[in-house]
Amino acid sequence: MLSPEDYETGCLMAQEDEERLSPAQDEGYQSFIVKYNQNVYGQEEYASDSTFQVIDDYFAIVYTPLEKGREPEITSYSYNSIPKCYTYMDVEALNASGVTRLHEHPYLKLRGRGTAVAVIDSGIDYTNPVFQDENGSKILCLWDQTIPGEGNEGAPFGRVFTKREIDKALGEEEPLSIVPSMDTNGHGTMVAGAAAGSMREQEDFSGAAPEASLIIIKLKPAKRYLREFYLLPANAEAFQEDDLMLAVSFAMEQAKKYRMPLSICIGLGTSQGAHLGYSPLSQFAGSAASFSQNSISVAAGNEGMARHHFDGNIGEGGEEETAELRIGEDTDGFTMELWGEPSENYQITIQSPTGENLEVSTAVRSTTQELSFVFVETKILVNYIAIERQSGNSLVFFRFLHPAAGLWRIKVRGDGRERARFHIWLPVTGLIPEGTYFLQSSPYYTVTSPGDSIECMTSTAYQYRDNSLFLEASRGFTPIGSVKPNFAAPGVGIRVPLLSGGFGEASGSSLAAAQTAGIAALMFEWAVIRGNEPFFSGNSVKNYLQRGARRDEGLSYPNPEWGYGRVNLYHTFELLT
Template identity: 40%
Template sequence: MDEKKGSTIVSEEYADLIEYYLNNPKSLNQYVGADIHYMNEAFAIVHLPVSLITESAISTFGYNAIPKLYGVTSEASLQASGVYKLSQSLDLRGRGVLIGIIDSGIDYTNPVFKKSDGSTKIISIWDQTLTTGATPFGPEFGSEYNSDQINQALASQNPLGIVPSVDEIGHGTMLSAIAVGNEVPEQGFAGVAPESDLIIVKLRTAKKYLRDFYAVKKDVPCYQENHIMWGIQYCSELARKLNRPIVILTGMGTSQGSHKGYEPLPTLLSIIGDYPNTVAVVPVGNEGNRKRHYHGGSKMSNGYNTVELNVGETDEGFSMELWGDAPGIYTIDILSPSGEYISKLPLSLRLSKEISFIFEQTKIYIDYQLSQTPTGEQLILMRFKNVSAGIWKFNVYSQSTITGDFDIWLPMGNMISYNTFFTTSDNDITLLTPGAAVLPIVVTAYNVANNSLYLDASRGYNRDNVVKPELAAPGVNYIAPNQNKEYVAYTGSSVAAAHTAGIVAMILEWGVVRGNAPGLDTIEVKNYLIRSTIKPKDLTFPNRDWGYGIINVYNVFDILKRTL
């Protein structure tokens, strides 16, 4: 790889901004001398010296321009979702369909990813972390390895000497195996669509400056929004180049954002998921019972709500976001564990403020934006550094005669410990982004053994009251291979999303490859699946937990037989 080519993209000396430029390069004229990479006609990524990203970067560049940090969303039955019955009766195994997985990579040497002749099921691996191979078209970083190179590696005594891409944490390997893996009877494992082909994107981990900005520990796997966006774009362009239908799956999520799905990544996923022969699938998240969401506002006593946040001993820093419904106006005051009081923030159109404490080492960086593009809602972003353990209290005041609601979210997954939580929390609206976006198929996890919802599954709806998740799929104690070829039990909504991606591949085989319904897109496939769901007894549907019910692909074709 040319050392200059893409160097600003991967360099720790450069920061990344996401700009929604809508095919108007003149809108980027403010970035004089910056390195700009155009992802597509909607988004461009701007690379600036990292020294320009100060604590007031949100006020300087805008909230949506600063990439969000995403984490993985997981910690066994094919009969339950109708896959086995359908594959036997209609012989649908995902033939001719691509599944693009943007995650932690893949153990491409695992036999579950080989065809019957020993060749690979993988069309391409784009490893964003490597510089030894050719860069892919479009993005000018990482290394791309095609199926010929992977087959050459598989035939070698030293595969990694030819294709040196590995999956260090196993999450991407697990997702890929669930979607397309060969049956391994002795392990009780079988992938859903074993004759689909894979496009794999191994994501770079987030740059240090961004981890520092959001106060995320260096040992926690997390990924930048713009790198995931490049992966989505790559999968889409390669599928169009090959003229094949594709399911796009990412097992990542973030609790940052409005929870309405208007941030850059969910916007891109919605644009691409609307293309013909393309379906986007994402997990809802695993935040339902972790006490990381507070909901308040409409029933304020004395004109304010008191929010209590317990901060654990091991959490030295984190971010917290308050989103208030427009046209309401909110402000806060702060009481630290030692009793130090910070008076109400002044009302402002846009404010960036650093708060220091006399008796504690804590610093809080606050960005206050009265109207956040494009939702028009108010945002108060708080970033805690060297935070003291104990109970922090925030009084949230309504400063408007129009009373609405507000929501506050803490980081997801392992970005904070379980010991940091709201003492009074709300399990609803705990879905992660991009699961809050309207267009993608959003999947929650349930336990096939007893037909119960996964205990920690995130709940909907999104903040526009759109039904999310739409579907429930197997996702508890799901046996699948890890990066060491060991078969272990996985649990989480990304497991359920991978299962669903395989089911969608079967529908695309029937509709697009066999010519029964050419041009299928995300919305059409979603509606097929919703109409065919199995609904647990004694519940009203749709609901915030199960969406429209349990996925069953056999029912899809049973309905189609009666309507076509």
């Protein structure tokens, strides 16, 4: 197996071939996600030193030099144009989901042959035997966004390695001299293994779709300016939204090239946004999942017990609702978002641990407000947006700079005309310092984005040994009542390949999404490869799995914890006969 030292050696060998940085990789450029609706002439509206990168017929990215553009500010640009930051949704499962019986079924024997599973994550240890078969590597192509360069093989930047190059690397003593790409933390390797790792009977291991091919995208880390804007912890592993969108687009183009039905797995998430499926990534992924022979499986998240969500109601007559927020010691900063129904003007007062109260002005909407406290060295930057253009809801965006530790209170009241509901979300675990949470939190409405996309399959995690819900699992529904998660898949104590070359156990909704992605590949094999339903789409997969989900007596379905129940592919096929 490859070690970090091998990776450094391989990178040094590849330095001679490096090209100059593309704007997507250059820390001197900022990104904006725009809707251009196939209006290529709209590019003329941007400065001559900006770069326009098309994602699809609807979305594009504009890269603008930082020194000539303003620092990101919610009121200077539209909220959705600034890329959000995403991170990992992790903290004998196949029998529980009815997959093993279909691997060995005398007539079906579904194993994913002829299909492709795309994993968008931290990369892959391509030297691991679970990603090889009798024909060499199972990987059709590997796009490493972190390698400097202006792209090849249809990728707009980074470096794409083909199966031929990977097979050649596997025959070398130093494979990284040929393919200098490595998964440095093992997350992508685990997810890819759970979705489509080859059968290894001696190790009692198999991915959900062991004969599916793989398309791997290694995401580059979020740029420094975004990390600073969102006040992320120094050690946070974060990825930016526009890179994820390009990864989805790349996977779809590669599947077309190889003429394979495609199942995409996204084991990442964020709590940014209104949780309504309106973020650019949620919209784009949802659109992609509705295409024939494409499906997208996403993680529901692990925010159920994180205490990062406050659910508030304000009544008629100017009643006040207070969210008590505990901020931990040595916190450099974090962001927070309040989303409310647009019928109200939200009057917000912030009280520091010393009892000092400062009000957020509802009149200042074109610029950032600065709240500076006298008795604590804390500054809060606030953007008040009465009507956020995509969702139509009210948004108050907070940036806490060097907040004092202790108990803070966010007091919210309306103008007294009618009852209204609002939500406050903190960043997901991993993107906020530990020790910061709401004292009276709600586990509901915590499904992360892009899990809020209506068309995507959103999987929560459960313990397959006793059919109990993963304790940390995010709960639904969405604030407008859309059923999320769609169903539960095994995601606790899952046997996965490790960077060491052995196997271990891992838990989290990322792995539930991986299981679902593999199951989708099996369904595509039955529907498309075997000609039963040639125009099968992601919506088809989702609806079949919802119909065949196992449900417990005494519970009503769909529900915010389980969606439509525990995914069971064998039962789905039983209902087809």
